[in-house]
Amino acid sequence: MSPMKTPPTAAETRAALARQAAFAAADAAALDGLLSVRPPEAGPRPEPVWDEATVVSHEVVRERYRRLTLSCGTIAATALAGQFLMITVPPHGGERILLPRPMAIHRRNPLRGTIEVIYGVAGRGTTALAAVTPGQRLLVTGPLGRGFEFPAGTRRALMIGRGVGVCAVMGSVEDAEARGIRATLVASGRTRGSLIGAAECAELGARFIPVTDEEGSADLPALGALLRSEFAAGPPDVVFVCGAGVLTRLAAELGAEWGVPVQASLEAHMACGLGYCHGCAAPVRTDPAVEGPLVCVDGPVFDAAV
Amino acid sequence: MSETPRPTTDARRTFFAARPTAGATVDLGVSIGGLRLLNPVMPASGCFGPALGRLIPVDELGAVVTKTVFGVPRGGNPAHRLTEIRAGMVNSVGIPSRGAAGYLAELHPHYRALGPPVIISVGAHRPNGYAPVVRDLGAAGDAYELNVSCPNLDRDGTDIGSDPDAIESAVAAVRLETDKPIIVKLPVLASSIAECAQAAQAAGADAVCVANSIPALPLEAYTRAPAIGNVIGGLSGPSIRPIVLRLVWLAARSVDIPVIACGGIETADDALDYFSVGASAVQVGTASFARPFAMVEIVRTLQQRCTDDRVAGIRDLIDLWRAQ
Numbered sequence: 327m328s329p330m331k332t333p334p335t336a337a338e339t340r341a342a343l344a345r346q347a348a349f350a351a352a353d354a355a356a357l358d359g360l361l362s363v364r365p366p367e368a369g370p371r372p373e374p375v376w377d378e379a380t381v382v383s384h385e386v387v388r389e390r391y392r393r394l395t396l397s398c399g400t401i402a403a404t405a406l407a408g409q410f411l412m413i414t415v416p417p418h419g420g421e422r423i424l425l426p427r428p429m430a431i432h433r434r435n436p437l438r439g440t441i442e443v444i445y446g447v448a449g450r451g452t453t454a455l456a457a458v459t460p461g462q463r464l465l466v467t468g469p470l471g472r473g474f475e476f477p478a479g480t481r482r483a484l485m486i487g488r489g490v491g492v493c494a495v496m497g498s499v500e501d502a503e504a505r506g507i508r509a510t511l512v513a514s515g516r517t518r519g520s521l522i523g524a525a526e527c528a529e530l531g532a533r534f535i536p537v538t539d540e541e542g543s544a545d546l547p548a549l550g551a552l553l554r555s556e557f558a559a560g561p562p563d564v565v566f567v568c569g570a571g572v573l574t575r576l577a578a579e580l581g582a583e584w585g586v587p588v589q590a591s592l593e594a595h596m597a598c599g600l601g602y603c604h605g606c607a608a609p610v611r612t613d614p615a616v617e618g619p620l621v622c623v624d625g626p627v628f629d630a631a632v
Numbered sequence: 633m634s635e636t637p638r639p640t641t642d643a644r645r646t647f648f649a650a651r652p653t654a655g656a657t658v659d660l661g662v663s664i665g666g667l668r669l670l671n672p673v674m675p676a677s678g679c680f681g682p683a684l685g686r687l688i689p690v691d692e693l694g695a696v697v698t699k700t701v702f703g704v705p706r707g708g709n710p711a712h713r714l715t716e717i718r719a720g721m722v723n724s725v726g727i728p729s730r731g732a733a734g735y736l737a738e739l740h741p742h743y744r745a746l747g748p749p750v751i752i753s754v755g756a757h758r759p760n761g762y763a764p765v766v767r768d769l770g771a772a773g774d775a776y777e778l779n780v781s782c783p784n785l786d787r788d789g790t791d792i793g794s795d796p797d798a799i800e801s802a803v804a805a806v807r808l809e810t811d812k813p814i815i816v817k818l819p820v821l822a823s824s825i826a827e828c829a830q831a832a833q834a835a836g837a838d839a840v841c842v843a844n845s846i847p848a849l850p851l852e853a854y855t856r857a858p859a860i861g862n863v864i865g866g867l868s869g870p871s872i873r874p875i876v877l878r879l880v881w882l883a884a885r886s887v888d889i890p891v892i893a894c895g896g897i898e899t900a901d902d903a904l905d906y907f908s909v910g911a912s913a914v915q916v917g918t919a920s921f922a923r924p925f926a927m928v929e930i931v932r933t934l935q936q937r938c939t940d941d942r943v944a945g946i947r948d949l950i951d952l953w954r955a956q
């Protein structure tokens with residue numbers, strides 16, 4: 327593993343936190359009234375297991391992320407696109423991490439029995455996770471949750487991911503390739519160097535569209551215009567989105583214009599991942615006397631419509 | 633493709649297959665009132681659900697405990713409902729509940745199907761609120777645990793269970809409704825845990841559970857904004873263990889009914905710490921999130937320790953070490 331960069335200055339930290347807070351507020355506002363629980367899936371969900379997964383490799387990717395390749399055959403063989411794992415983080419340097427961390431399953435390789443996860447170092451949990459070394463064993467539970475599903479007859483699909491949110495939609499890009507569906511992945515991020523997905527799309531034969539804040543192409547009006555012209559000849563049959571509330575709103579608006587369904591993957595603080603701790607309330611408006619849906623079992627993928 | 637996925641196994645499957653054959657000479661059984669449990673290990677309320685039965689052999693547990701059931705449906709608190717800080721886990725889920733009728737219709741059959749005795753946790757906002765819920769639940773529970781100690785119901789994190797008079801009136805009213813064992817789950821922040829436990833015993837409780845999570849206020853790093861939606865939540869996990877150990881010790885000295893210990897238990901050794909200060913049984917909460925098999929591992933380890941030391945049960949195990 328390469329060492330961490332020099333620690334940020336106080337001013338940089340304040341700026342980053344202000345950005346995060348503004349982002350979180352915009353995110354919550356953008357999602358308001360947009361989401362609903364998807365109708366029951368056609369087939370059974372794979373049975374979740376827990377496993378002592380061997381770390382096959384762990385490396386820095388795309389400036390600010392880390393890719394963890396794990397050997398856990400059952401999960402690799404059964405996970406559906408858009409499902410996630412709970413990763414129990416081993417103690418590091420006297421730090422104990424009590425709650426497992428939810429992570430999207432970025433890639434599945436059932437033949438090798440491996441899966442890939444890509445994460446950003448954010449707080450205590452992911453800082454400790456970054457210290458894991460190849461050969462070490464990690465306790466993982468999965469596959470969990472409700473993933474993305476192509477509506478019957480899908481021929482063209484649009485996937486949109488912001489930052490590490492690209493990982494949640496990558497499984498559906500894999501499935502698209504296997505099913506002869508033409509996939510377009512829009513990866514949005516702050517800088518070119520941070521975008522995930524170009525290599526994966528090249529491998530899977532999907533169209534890759536990078537958009538960034540630094541170039542202005544990730545701004546919502548610019549991105550909306552880009553996608554309208556990209557699909558002027560004929561819209562996609564479905565849109566999958568993950569990583570930002572404002573992108574979910576844009577996707578839902580485009581979906582309404584095109585008359586196609588939109589599915590969005592959400593994040594929430596989680597403890598169990600199985601639906602029994604009731605920690606992961608989804609931002610779906612319901613009767614306040616009745617518990618709303620849970621992100622871990624009713625999602626993380628929900629229908630999004632304006 | 634010519635390659636086919638290789639046959640797989642996983643640690644979960646191996647764990648299920650490793651079910652120990654019952655050691656004929658070891659008896660971990662414990663009684664709560666008239667209810668006999670196979671062993672003294674059970675989940676803590678809110679940290680368990682029938683879904684965990686997909687990951688672990690739940691039938692190896694002494695009992696299962698439901699999430700707290702209220703009389704009428706409740707929605708629960710706004711996000712974030714939980715977080716982790718250096719001191720431990722903090723939750724303010726706010727006890728979403730389907731109400732007694734909803735519990736009986738939708739959840740109880742799934743708890744019942746797990747096998748072990750079902751202890752139903754019951755909640756209310758006032759001391760006289762518990763008895764009607766127990767009446768509505770009828771004979772469904774094999775025992776009732778009165779949650780008089782949830783830090784999340786009122787914004788200031790105080791509770792019924794810190795007042796011995798309130799405990800006494802709540803338990804006395806429930807005693808009139810059921811012959812099933814009554815467990816009273818006490819709070820950490822009571823001025824005298826002994827008086828609270830004695831009040832429960834005097835009113836006819838069959839056991840006390842010590843304790844619930846500890847009211848706490850977690851802040852986000854740097855911004856110092858409240859880290860959970862309810863502002864105040866309950867701290868749980870290994871850091872609360874020494875605090876709860878003291879309370880269990882105090883409670884066990886002051887009542888004759890069994891004390892069920894709950895707070896930061898992760899391993900068989902943690903459980904033995906509690907047994908050594910007078911607990912008769914243990915509940916495991918936060919530890920199950922990171923290690924779903926923690927409870928079953930504790931049961932198996934306790935059995936193995938007794939077998940290795942050639943003793944009949946946990947009391948002998950503790951006496952053996954004391955004698956050394």
Ligand SMILES: Cc1cc2nc3c(=O)[nH]c(=O)nc-3n(C[C@H](O)[C@H](O)[C@H](O)COP(=O)(O)OP(=O)(O)OC[C@H]3O[C@@H](n4cnc5c(N)ncnc54)[C@H](O)[C@@H]3O)c2cc1C
Pocket residue numbers: 410425426427428429430431443444445446447448449450451452453490493494592593594595596626714715716717
């Ligand atoms: C279904 C799902 C899939 C995810 N997939 C990925 C992924 O592929 N790559 C990735 O980098 N991140 C992913 N996340 C987010 C990831 O779990 C959090 O970013 C991470 O837990 C926060 O970093 P930390 O543990 O270092 O933070 P800490 O500061 O240690 O976290 C403190 C507490 O807050 C919770 N928390 C903080 N931020 C988040 C968040 N955004 N989402 C959920 N919980 C949070 C933590 O779980 C923990 O309980 C996913 C989250 C969910 C729910």
Ligand SMILES: Cc1cc2nc3c(=O)[nH]c(=O)nc-3n(C[C@H](O)[C@H](O)[C@H](O)COP(=O)(O)O)c2cc1C
Pocket residue numbers: 597603605676677678679699700714721723725727753779782817843844845867868869870872894895896897915916917918919
């Ligand atoms: C997510 C969560 C939900 C909880 N819900 C309840 C509940 O509904 N009723 C209750 O009596 N205690 C509840 N508790 C408290 C636990 O039962 C237990 O008393 C506490 O967590 C301390 O034990 P631990 O350190 O082993 O977790 C909850 C705890 C957590 C972490």
Ligand code: FES
Pocket residue numbers: 595596597598599600601602603604605606620621622623
């Ligand atoms: S994470 Fe426990 S209910 Fe969703």
